[in-house]
Amino acid sequence: MALNSLYVKKGFEQSIHEGHPWIYKNAINRIRGDFTPGDLVEIKDWRGKFLGIGYANPSSYIVARILTRKQERIDERFWRKRLKSALNFRSKTGIAELDAYRMVFSEADFLPGVIIDKFGDYIVLQTLTLGMDRFKEIIVRVLTDLFPVKGIYHKNDVPVRAIEGLSQEDCLLFGEVPDEVIIEENGVKFCVNIAGGQKTGHFLDQRRNRVLLKDISKGADVLDAFCYTGGFGLNAARFGAKTVFGVDVSEDAVATARRNAGLNGFDAVCRYDVANVFDRLRELEPKGQRYDVIVLDPPAFAKNKKAVEGALRGYKEINLRAMKIIKEGGFLLTCSCSHHISWDLFEGVIFEAAKDAGKTLRVVAREGQPPDHPVLMGFDESLYLKCLLLEVS
Secondary structure: OOOEEEEEOOOOHHHHHOOOOEEEHHHEEEEEOOOOOOOEEEEEOOOOOEEEEEEEOOOOOEEEEEEEOOOOOOOHHHHHHHHHHHHHHHHHOOHHHOOEEEEEEHHHHOOOOEEEEEEOOEEEEEEOOHHHHOOHHHHHHHHHHHOOOOEEEEOOOOOHHHHOOOOOOOEEEEEOOOOOEEEEEOOEEEEEOOOOOOOOOOOHHHHHHHHHHOOOOOOOEEEEEOOOOOHHHHHHHHOOOOEEEEEEOOHHHHHHHHHHHHHOOOOOOEEEEEOOHHHHHHHHOOOOOOEEEEEEOOOOOOOOHHHHHHHHHHHHHHHHHHHHOEEEEEEEEEEEOOOOOOHHHHHHHHHHHHHHHOOOEEEEEEEOOOOOOOOOOOOHHHOOOEEEEEEEO
């Protein structure tokens, strides 16, 4: 069946040639044909030269997302090829041997609008766009062919779906998914609540960065701020921390963190509190509380470009407060998970916080995303996670 055609304005084809998979509203010349939002379209330059095939939704600021730059049919064979390619990449990089990992990372795996995480025998699928939501049945069919999977859960509680005109209702797509799944990461057991947890239930992208705590946690007093279900703090406990204090605003997350501590036999080491981290950091300094290691892993402060200025103020505030309660020669592991905050902006605001706190910093490690969250060159939006391990004196 012939596809409708979407034409981009003169000059806007350059970013497509450079590998960027998005076409914004201001780049659109016209869409030719009887078009329904979410339909597949042939993408062409202003002269009519073929650029690729994607799906389009004029109600979104990102009007079109490119699936392929070849003349090929977008059928079940196409989805099978793409999903197998994503799996082969993870096999070659050793990721597929892990108990839990990200199987598909949207545009960086050439499947824009799709997130797939694997937790043991269970899979969590997110379809973030109208165009991709139409193919979820095919994706499920291919996944069950490729894996001895026991259950697939469609996790739809993502605000971007509303922009696409989609609901945020979660549902079971295949098999059964239990209330909790136990996974192992870096030798630490975690209870994952697939249906009720944030995102897909566990932040898989910090797996390698948690290992940065290995050499600095032995005998240390550790503060795990924005601890969620205890990821960094439990790794610190495994590496020999004397005490771990975790703080998060979510009661459900803290309850799970306590359960995870018990699951690993760290009850005597780890304690948790439900509190606003900004408030708690301000309270700790006048009380004279000091830590050898502090972890700051906040949620994305900048979800869009307009939020960058406020986000930088937030990053400066928490890092400044943390530096004031780190013991001399202690360590700060600080993170940003917003692609709108570049490395330059992030390191700049950390440096400003250090100057205001009267501290000197030495970089121990500068890390980012693991291979199951690959960065696609030419698509800066796929680079979002920044992680700095710093000595503070």
